[in-house]
Structure formats: structure tokens, C-alpha cells
Amino acid sequence: MLHTVRIWDLPTRLFHWALAASTVAMIITAKIGGNAMLWHLQLGQVVLALLLFRLVWGFVGGRWSRFRQFVHSPRRLLNYLRGQHRTEDHAGHSPLGALSVFAMLAALLAQVGTGLFSDDAIFFAGPLSNRVSGDIVDAATRWHAELGQYLLLALLGLHLLAVAYYALVRRRPLVRAMLTGDRELPQPLPPAADNARHRLLALAIAMVCAACSWGIGSLAGV
Template sequence: MAGVRIALWDLPTRIVHWSLVVLIPFSWWSAENHDLERHRWSGYAILGLLVFRLIWGFVGSSTSRFASFLRGPRAVLAYARGSGDKRLGHNPMGGWSVVAMLALLVAQVGLGLFASDDDGLETGPLNHLVSYATAETLTELHELLFNVLAALIALHVATVLFYLFVRRDNLIAPMLGGSKQLDAEPAARPTMARPLRALAVAAVAFAIMAWISKGAPLAW
């Protein structure tokens, strides 16, 4: 088969993606089983991944940058009408879906930071910054918002399966292996960020996550 294989998704983006695939169900499961110790650790891990992904959206590889995949309403509508899209990476609708899921995850983790269990024994690391009543409200929202997040994830999975079976376009393989087989050389290949940059961003993300998990102290 003639054609070219190009690098599409960088390793950090894939690690973030598949870690979330594992951690989001784990977070749900641990909460359902009232294992809030593990729930908290899972939340911290997601928090770190989110901070990383948000920064990576500005300084990462071209296909991971928000500026490259967030398109105006005209492009989204045109794509929805089936105009096709020659660009590599997220299509105009998928890009917004990614941002919607990330935004919901940020909100969900954010609420969890202030949450408290019924007995006040297990709390998010920022619970001390809000009143008892506020924490109660935020905890309820934390439980409710998960349903919205789950619905969006279900839509995401359904869409990927639609592309796989109806459009005959396997989106899963490139998200696993990072590369995509094309019929011909694209106008421009995605530019991949250097691993050292990913390590630097990961260090920053870890530091921010660790600081928040300690209750965001203003002094040490």
C-alpha cells in the first residue's frame, strides 16, 4: 500500500487521554464504594493531567494546541453539513467536544477540591476555604455534574465508534500508537514538540497539583 505514515498525536497527549480513560471510571468507582482516600488520589492525578493538558494546549505539538483545533462557527457548521475537512487532527466539531470535556473535567475536579463527605472526615484539600453550607452545596454539584460528564463521554465514545464503523475511519489506532497512515503526503505535517518541553510542563503541572493537594498554602 502506497502512502505515508505521519506522526499525529504526541506521546504526552496520548498519555493524558488514556490515563483519563482509566482514572475517570476509577474515580466514579471509588466514590460509589466510599473509598474517599483513593478517590482523592485519583482526583489529584486527574488534576495534574488537566493542568498539564491545559498548558500543553498552548505550547505542545501542533495537533494538541487549542489554536489549531478550535474553529469558528462557520467551520463547525460546514463540517456538520458534511463538507469534509482536510486538516489533520481534531475536526471542527471534535475540537469543541474535546474542550467541552476538558472544561467539565476542570469544573468536576474543582468542585471535588471543596467537597466533604457526610461525616466531615474525608474532604477535598480546599474544603477549609469554604463554609460548611457552601461545601455541602459544592459536594451536591460534584455528584450531579458527574452525570453530565458521563453523558458527554458516552457521546464521545459513540462518535468514535460511528467513525470506525460507518465512516471507516479508525480514530482509536492513532490515539494509541500516535501515527496515522495517509494516502498521500499532506500539505503540512504536524509539528511535534520536543520531549524535554513535555518534561518541563509536567514538572510545572506536578508542582501546581501538589500545592493544591496540600490545601494551597500561601506560606510554607
């Protein structure tokens, strides 16, 4: 008998799809260049707001969205790789999946962070590029346009391959779970909070994060 458990609360699901769409759009506008860089800058601010929200939500969000659910000991990771799985491993992020989440968040934070200080001297200048030395701007620009970009693309590719593997080989519909929020598990587990109060808290946090991102972006005109 399978048990339907709410794993991903609505704020987490909205964050996930908004981040996916914004990241893809940000990559496309960077490749187009020219006037599209104006959109690239705006999308960068959206991604920054989303990342700030996720950092906060990782401490106050639903049970399975909290970072404490992602932290696993080396032994736990090794056991998982050996096939010694627990029900919890199939609920939220598995020990291996948790590492990919942290890597993706770190790569996105580095990409957006360096973008704030980047300046290609043609179409794009980050809002904080005029507040640091030229050496810092050069280093940030190199990371943002070269290594950071390729690292992010590699992680996105691995993420898509993992989703396809779980869907086609392991028969675990990860995409459906991120749409509905529910997973069918062999044992009952505590569900994530996902009520009106919970969602209002997420909205308040999102508004503060959006204001912070907008405030950083507005520094370009100061």
C-alpha cells in the same frame, strides 16, 4: 496515495490514556465509597495534574494538540455538518470533535474543581473545603455528587459512541491513531513535533503541574 502524518505527539498520547484510566478509576472509587474515597481523593489530584498539563500543552504542544487547531468559526462547523470536509478535519479533531474536547475538559475541570471544596461529612472532605464558607461547600458538594457527575458520565458515553461510530461506520481507526500517533491522510500535512527536545519540555511541564496539584492537596493538612 495515502500519506502517513504524525498527528499526536507522545506527550499528548500519554496524557490521553492516563486521563482515561484515572477518570474511570475515579468514577469507580466514588461508586464504591467508604475507604475507597481515599483513593478517589488521590486520583482527583492525578486528574488535576493531568488537566493542568493539558491546558499548558494546548499552547506549546505539537501542532495538532494546540487549542488554536480546535477553534473553528460557526460557518466552518456548519459546513462540516453539511459534509464539506477538508483534509485538516480528518487529521486532528474535526470541528465537531473539537467541541466535544472542550466540553470534556470543562466538565472534568468543574468536577475536579468542585471536588476540592466538597465535603460529604462522612468519608470525604476536599483539601480546600475548610477554607471557604459552608454555602460554597454545599454548592460544590451538590455539583460534584449530582449534576456534575451525571454530566461527565453523559459526555463519556457520547465520546465512546463517537469512537465506535468512526471505527465501525466511517472506518477511521481513531484509537489506533492515539496509540501510534500517526494518521493516513489523502494529502500531506505538517506533522506534529515529537522529538527528544519536545518530550523533555513536556516532562518538565508535567513535573511542575504534578507539584502544583500535590501542593493543593497538601493544604488539607495545613
